[in-house]
Amino acid sequence: MTGPDCLLLPVRLLRPTEETILARVREVVAMILAEQAWTQPICIEESVHALLDGHHRLAAARELGLARVPVQVFDYDEVELLSWRPEVAPTRAEVLARAMSGRLYPHKTTRHVFPPRPARPVPLASLTDRIGSRERASRAGLTMRALTRASNAGPALVPSRRHTSRSE
Template sequence: MSHPDFALLPPCDIRPTEEILPDRVAEVVAMIRGRRAWTRPIAVEASSRALLDGHHRLAAAAILGLERVPVQFFDYDEVELTSWRVDFAPTRREVIDRALSGRLYPHKTTRHHFPARPAVVIALDALGAAPVLPALVPGGRVAAPFHGALA
């Protein structure tokens, strides 16, 4: 599975830029388990490994005990950056700074538009999935939510 802009990386090599919602992480965990496959690579800025898209998938990977996650690398110059929020106008430099500092944006702050890439589907077993079950509280929420870098 070698491609110049694709790799399987340990989750700890990826730098989050936004907080996550525990309920959404639980949904993503269930979806990945149900499909027994990873169907959409995480989008990462190539030079800094800043996470551009896939925060909930990265948190799900931690809960699932994955050793590797599918990643597509992007040069930030080829990605359009906007925001889901009217109270934020992030810049590329700020996104990279937050990734490097661990000072995360609130969830759903940045919105990235990526050039088309080929679809990638990888069986969950190929990612080193350990039989780890999430700790859940009533309502199916993750009891110990993932809030930042996996490191």
Template sequence: MVYSLELVNIDLIKETEEHIPSRVEWLAERIKDEGIWRVPVLLEKTTYAIMDGHHRYNVAKKLGLKRIPAILLSYDSSSVVVTSWRDDFKVDKQLVLDYIKAGEIFPHKTTKHIIKPAPKEIQIPISFLY
């Protein structure tokens, strides 16, 4: 399967999960040093809610980027599977959609989105994203 890569205005994106600030700091330094954006953020195509990439999204905000490389997907797709990283939290597609609709945010590392086949890495100069 070939995914369509889009550059999405950062102001349109909605967070669905908390992030770990120290992870954002580390990743921001790495991306800034390399000058390359390598992993697209995965977004729900109608709401622009983040499926995967909360730390990358917060890196983009920290670096002052105006747009972010993203792949738009649908929870209706059989190629999108949702589970949880946590043993104490059961997650499925409907619960995630309910949270998006209500504007609620999961604790960090709650949702795990498995995309089959997995999107490939990219190489976009961050200078192109300001």
């Protein structure tokens, strides 16, 4: 069992299980830039790092060129698995297999319900690597000064409520 704190994991280690919608990814990028912080961790399964919630956030992180993202790691046995689509009844084994194979479900297929955990906003600058991030930051409409300024704000603990996945 993992602790309630968020971990910062490299983006490359996370395995999506669902497709994303480009327009939603752009909305999430805009929200992250407006806040200059990552406010909602991505939820992953502990054994293979399969995404259970946060597909659009992961795509936004990739678009922004972030090196790492805040995640909360769950034992899959403590997470309820449902489906947004009545014609699909995913199993945990199938979700993990899709994460490993890269054969993604359509967006909004799986629905996960998590036990409550605290979330910590993380300054955007602490999620980038300085090397190579200037070009990606520019493309995303950021300046390195804004990234550095954001990193000086320390993370604060924010209360969490029972979270129902919408695979953002």
